[in-house]
Amino acid sequence: MRYVIISDIHSNYESLSTFAYTILPGLKADKIVCLGDIVGYNADPDSCMNTILRELSALTIRGNHDRAVGFDDFSYFSEKAHAAGKWTRKHLDHSKLDLLKALPAGPADVDGEFTISHGSATDEDKYILTKQHTEAEFSWLKNNSSRILFYGHTHLQKIFKMKVKTKEISVVGEKNIKVEKGSLYIVNPGSIGQPRDRNPKAGFAIFDTDEMIIKVTRYEYDFKTTQRKILDSRMPYAEELAARLSFGI
Numbered sequence: 001m002r003y004v005i006i007s008d009i010h011s012n013y014e015s016l017s018t019f020a021y022t023i024l025p026g027l028k029a030d031k032i033v034c035l036g037d038i039v040g041y042n043a044d045p046d047s048c049m050n051t052i053l054r055e056l057s058a059l060t061i062r063g064n065h066d067r068a069v070g071f072d073d074f075s076y077f078s079e080k081a082h083a084a085g086k087w088t089r090k091h092l093d094h095s096k097l098d099l100l101k102a103l104p105a106g107p108a109d110v111d112g113e114f115t116i117s118h119g120s121a122t123d124e125d126k127y128i129l130t131k132q133h134t135e136a137e138f139s140w141l142k143n144n145s146s147r148i149l150f151y152g153h154t155h156l157q158k159i160f161k162m163k164v165k166t167k168e169i170s171v172v173g174e175k176n177i178k179v180e181k182g183s184l185y186i187v188n189p190g191s192i193g194q195p196r197d198r199n200p201k202a203g204f205a206i207f208d209t210d211e212m213i214i215k216v217t218r219y220e221y222d223f224k225t226t227q228r229k230i231l232d233s234r235m236p237y238a239e240e241l242a243a244r245l246s247f248g249i
Contacts, residue, residue: 001113002028005189005205007035007152008063009052011088012193012245013044013229015202016051018221019192024056027206032056033110035152036063036118039100040081041194041241043229045069045088048193049096059110062103063118063152064125070100076125083236107140107149113209114148115141127154131169134186138162138169141184148185148214150205157190157203157216179212189216195248 004027009016024032038052038060039045052058065081068074069089074082089097105124106117120126120133121140128134128151141149142164159172162184172185179185190203201218208215227242235241 001030001111001209003031003033003110003113003207003209004029005033005035005116005150005187005207006058006192007118007189007204008037008155008191008193009034009048010037010040010065010191010193011042011045011048012202012226013042013047013051014223014226015192015221016048018219019202019204020051020056023219029206031111032058033116033150034058034060035116035150035189036061036103036106037065037152037193038063039069039085039088039092040065041084042226043233043235045092046096049092049099053099060103061106061108061116061118062100062124066100066103067105067124070097070103080237080240084241087233087235109146114150114207115144115146117149117151119153120151121149125153128158128160128186128188129154129156131160131171134160134162134169137186138167138184141186147183148179148187148207150187150189150207152188152191154188155191155194155196156188157197157218158188159214159216160186175217176213176215179214185214187214187216190218194245198248200246200248
């Protein structure tokens, strides 16, 4: 099986459409997996929901923005995220809000091959940023007989590896890795809609379970059109939300 894993679309239709209609057809994917946060921050929540849930029929779990918008609960959000979420609620009809509320929380098993979560396997709102942050996740993987966790939420493309015997954790620098026996992996595919590693290119991952190879990759998209749409929408903090797409922050 060949899985394509995406995350953190955040209502960025230009990036998502480039992925879905230009890149994806050449990947020979058997299944699309989405790690959540279809909505938030950018100006096309409706189109992105249609593409992910209907056109791509992606296996999707909820992200914290999907949950917050669906249930109208922004109690743990920053001021900017709260304002963007409220704007998003106003621009989605009730059927779309119901779809967001119906998205399942992670963690979830995918065909017995790997586990997916939004924040982490232990807490959907947790950020996995450092090796120290992965310790509880690797323990969870071991206790649940899973070798690989794909997670989102940070918008940072990253691969962590732990050797089971020594419990040594490392950050993998390669973009194309062979899954080794006796090792566990925690992988962030990056963000489709709002990269935050000072690289404006969008990111995703491919997992080939026949070859047992994980690849993380990037692509360019027309972020200037996304920026124009944000500014035209007059959503709160529009100038700041638009500007960050140029710099990947």
